[in-house]
Amino acid sequence: MKKLSARRRHPLAALVVLLFALAATGGLYTAFAPAGEAKADQESSQSLAIEEGKKLYATGCSSCHGTGGQGTSDGPSLVGVGAAAVDFQVGTGRMPAQQPGAQAPKKKRVYNDDEIKQLAAYVASLGAGPATPGKDQYDPSGADVAKGGELFRNNCAQCHNFTGEGGALTHGKFAPDLGDVSDKHIYEAMLTGPQNMPSFTDGALPPKAKKDIVAYLKTVNSDKSESPGGFKLGGFGPVSEGLFAWVFGLGALIAVAVWVAARTAKAKKS
């Protein structure tokens, strides 16, 4: 106690007290905040979500997409992109963007599920667009994997590689690895065409075909997919195989050659 009183007139004492006060207020707020208690009526919940979404939008998105979602020079218009686009972009952490660049990469997401729903509700209210798909739409069980493979090679492999390992696009843009993307997000990406990806509307690629593609990706590129040939070296094709053959194949054989040459018959003088 003596130590404490000796320092109470320290120039930084006020700051420390302030920090304690802030921590206490914040802690109390999180403990007692009326989280999830505000379950209003079904009708008003939608308009409430739009209201909440608008607030979130104003702080997190409007600087690039404009105050009314009309778009600016820094970001495209969100009128008509639909809830599915918001669910994908915000749900995979791509939005809000970290920095301007060729492409916003996937990262840890900023908003929780409720907030994403609110944002999606607000953006959907700006103009009609694809709604967030339900589980019955994207769930791949029972879909035709072989058909999905053909569709994938026809429509997706150009950028995403044979099994969706990802690939390069121009000027630093890229088609990401689809290995750890959830079924819902794959479906939404096809539906809405995020960033540099073209969108595959239900007219171009019917819902069943989308489901087949999701099923194909789950079979060949997920943590459950099998690799009959052993370690797959990234699945990038001949470049990674060639690198491996040089470094580990020939490398090992040269090491063996050195070893054999060092164990020579005793023909030399001692």
Next chain:
Amino acid sequence: MSTTTDTPASDSKRKAPAGERVADWADGRLGIYSLAKANMRKIFPDHWSFMLGEVALYSFIIIILTGVYLTMFFHPSMNEVEYHGSYVPMQGVQMSEAYKSTLDISFDVRGGLLVRQIHHWAALIFLAAMLVHMMRVFFTGAFRKPREVNWVFGFLLLLLGMFTGLTGYSLPDDLLSGTGVRFMDGAILSMPIVGTYVSMFLFGGEFPGHDMVARFYSFHVLLLPGLMLGLLAAHLILVFYHKHTQFAGPGRTNKNVVGMPLLPVYMAKAGGFFFLVFGVIAAISALFTVNPIWNLGPYRPEEVSTNAQPDWYMGFPEGLVRAMPGWEVSVWGGHTLVLGVMIPVMILMPLVLAAIALYPFIEAWVTGDKREHHIADRPRNAPTRTGFGAAWISWYFVLLIGGGNDLWATHFHLSINAVTWFVRIGFFVVPVLVFVATRRICLGLQRRDREKVLHGRETGTIKRLPHGEFIEVHEPLDQEQLHTLTAHDQYEPVEIGPETDENGVERKVTRGQKLRSRLSKGYFGDSGQIPKPSAEEYKELTSGHGHH
């Protein structure tokens, strides 16, 4: 070949041992005795780098063995069938019989996938081993007289190996290989005038046609390996005939070979080494996937995937094409010349390869040396040659970066355009920088050798002299080391001679002579090599004042 086996003790004493009788029988019919006598005690020198060619040879044998197994199950046909094998994600898919039989080899033939992977990994390693073997021969100057022809044989083996690999890669008729063949078709079509005719001839009509797989199959299993086997035999016969090169050392001259006999030492070593190579390749094939055709899908001309690259040995033409601007001109009233493909594939690719094939003849012309060389150079003692070799490797590597530009972009978070521009500029700049740097490093190493010969080895022992000075004790090298470090030849630059002859008449100096003299000066002039210490210099320094 004669083999000795233990004869049973019960055998009659008058009869010669069974082994001898077998040998006698064979000799009477094949005349192998004198052949064996001349060659079985053939001496080979010992150095790990002399075994790189063996790695290539053994992987080639492994490729043939596994290839024979694969031919038993592969159907080189492009008939369309529906797949109903055991790989679920392909069931019901329409595909060619070639692709289907490759899927069957991978999933339904016992050991098929392992053998396929051994075949493919061994092919990748075979080509790599050939290139590294060539580097060894190049950097030690082992291509000099009398081995220039054998160098060309080796070069042809590399070239044929590349195309054997390419045709083999094309056989499964999967989406990757089909794209590769489409690339090749594009290259053929870029040939002025004859391109379309050659393409139609090769594919039996419009690409892809229905003959491609059957034709490539015959190239891949018959024509190209047949040529390679013939060349390989000639290559090995010449190795026997020329005898192996050896590094300089006491007792090793240009006229002898110091080492151990083929039988029994090298037979045992080489035989063991074969199994080690086989073991390493088999282990890799058992653990690591190569060319997972089940992931690629059957070839359809309208489909393409990213990461569509050839196997590494065709990576440099891929890089050339990827880096080349897509120029296209129209000449003679509407005939298109696709320079963006023609220049890299028809002009630059042969140039990259011809640089290897021609170098021994260029160097022989520059040095004007007609002597035989059986002592291998240390790379540092031929700085200009070493510089050229390193420059070529860097050139090749830049092109490989170009061939894999998309993976460089994704894995190092770069723009693919930036990678391509690096290749475009690096194609011209990197080899020059590497040449200059390598040559300077070699000269530095020569200076160090000279220092070591004249002043001895730095021992790290510090001695304090009575008057307080500190010196490091240098230990003189022994006679063997002195010999090894000074055994190499040093050429004098070729002089053109005076401009007028003894009668004052102007001599005719051709442009070729001038070029040769200039090159020779670059190779062997003051900036091209450090004079090795002479015996007089050594004596002067070591006698008299004593060394420190």
